[in-house]
Amino acid sequence: MALSRTAEYVAMFRAVESSRSPEDRLFDDPYAASFLSGKLAFGARVAGLRGGQKLICHYIDRNWPGSCLAVVIRTRLIDDAVTEAIEGGAEQLAILGAGYDTRAMRLPAARAVPVFELDQPPTQERKKERLLKRDGTLPQNVKYVPFDLLEEGVGAPLKLGGFVSGLKSVYLWEGVLSYLSPEAVDQTLAWVASSGAPGSRIVLTYVDISLFEKNEEGIAEPPWSAQVAKVGEPFRYGLDPLGMNEFLAARGFKLGWDLSTAEALGQNPGISGAEGAPDFYRVAMAEIQDR
Numbered sequence: 001m002a003l004s005r006t007a008e009y010v011a012m013f014r015a016v017e018s019s020r021s022p023e024d025r026l027f028d029d030p031y032a033a034s035f036l037s038g039k040l041a042f043g044a045r046v047a048g049l050r051g052g053q054k055l056i057c058h059y060i061d062r063n064w065p066g067s068c069l070a071v072v073i074r075t076r077l078i079d080d081a082v083t084e085a086i087e088g089g090a091e092q093l094a095i096l097g098a099g100y101d102t103r104a105m106r107l108p109a110a111r112a113v114p115v116f117e118l119d120q121p122p123t124q125e126r127k128k129e130r131l132l133k134r135d136g137t138l139p140q141n142v143k144y145v146p147f148d149l150l151e152e153g154v155g156a157p158l159k160l161g162g163f164v165s166g167l168k169s170v171y172l173w174e175g176v177l178s179y180l181s182p183e184a185v186d187q188t189l190a191w192v193a194s195s196g197a198p199g200s201r202i203v204l205t206y207v208d209i210s211l212f213e214k215n216e217e218g219i220a221e222p223p224w225s226a227q228v229a230k231v232g233e234p235f236r237y238g239l240d241p242l243g244m245n246e247f248l249a250a251r252g253f254k255l256g257w258d259l260s261t262a263e264a265l266g267q268n269p270g271i272s273g274a275e276g277a278p279d280f281y282r283v284a285m286a287e288i289q290d291r
């Protein structure tokens with residue numbers, strides 16, 4: 001089990017966005033830079049210099065087109081969705097594959113509820129070390145739950161960590177589905193649907209399954225796949241946006257909304273001024289139905 005490099009890239013994109021001026025940026029993640037090392041830490045420092053943010057985004061886009069913007073837009077959409085769910089009565093937040101997510105500290109709504117952060121031990125330990133180095137303490141409202149989703153599933157580790165089944169809850173599954181198997185996705189959704197009170201919400205991101213279609217040469221080459229594969233975390237799983245209602249209904253959920261990061265630009269007044277967000281990267285929110 002290795003340290004997640006993709007989690008560090010995501011933190012870098014958040015650090016770069018946070019270096020923009022308060023009027024322009026979509027969010028401020030003051031913790032993101034603390035999780036970076038090597039060239040990613042250097043890139044985030046350059047982004048903080050005059051003109052540096054554009055330079056770094058340009059460099060990232062050359063290698064990994066639209067990735068930074070997709071992460072920035074999804075972060076903002078999810079910040080709003082998690083806040084809305086908690087303000088709507090969710091009593092706990094479970095973050096599956098939390099990486100360097102800092103919503104438990106950043107979002108006023110999330111600071112007021114217990115937050116369960118699940119991840120593989122190497123990434124989780126590193127996150128705790130970096131936070132301790134930065135602040136000398138860990139957030140009181142967070143319970144860190146080490147787990148491997150493919151080996152153990154979510155239910156038992158979360159229960160051990162103190163998550164209370166039957167409460168109205170919000171579950172976040174951001175940037176993780178692409179690395180899982182269909183069985184693991186189904187098992188996780190089945191557990192989520194049975195563990196939260198009806199009306200509980202899940203917010204998830206996924207890539208459009210059409211990315212995995214083969215080209216004329218018979219090769220499936222989704223954008224970014226070479227990059228994520230290079231850091232040892234290849235894309236393995238996608239979903240069909242046209243089938244999301246059905247897919248979720250069959251698993252006990254009602255789809256609330258489902259937007260590509262490109263569509264989010266047009267539909268969310270909080271997200272403006274950015275161009276070139278990918279169509280294939282999507283964020284969806286669904287509610288657990290009455291059983």
Ligand SMILES: C[S@@+](CC[C@H](N)C(=O)[O-])C[C@H]1O[C@@H](n2cnc3c(N)ncnc32)[C@H](O)[C@@H]1O
Nearest residue numbers: 004006007097098099101120148149150174175
């Ligand atoms: C791209 S990162 C996203 C992190 C975070 N959700 C975010 O958006 O900032 C993917 C995360 O999924 C976690 N992950 C991937 N496979 C996993 C597995 N089998 N079990 C537990 N966590 C896993 C990684 O450790 C990593 O933190």
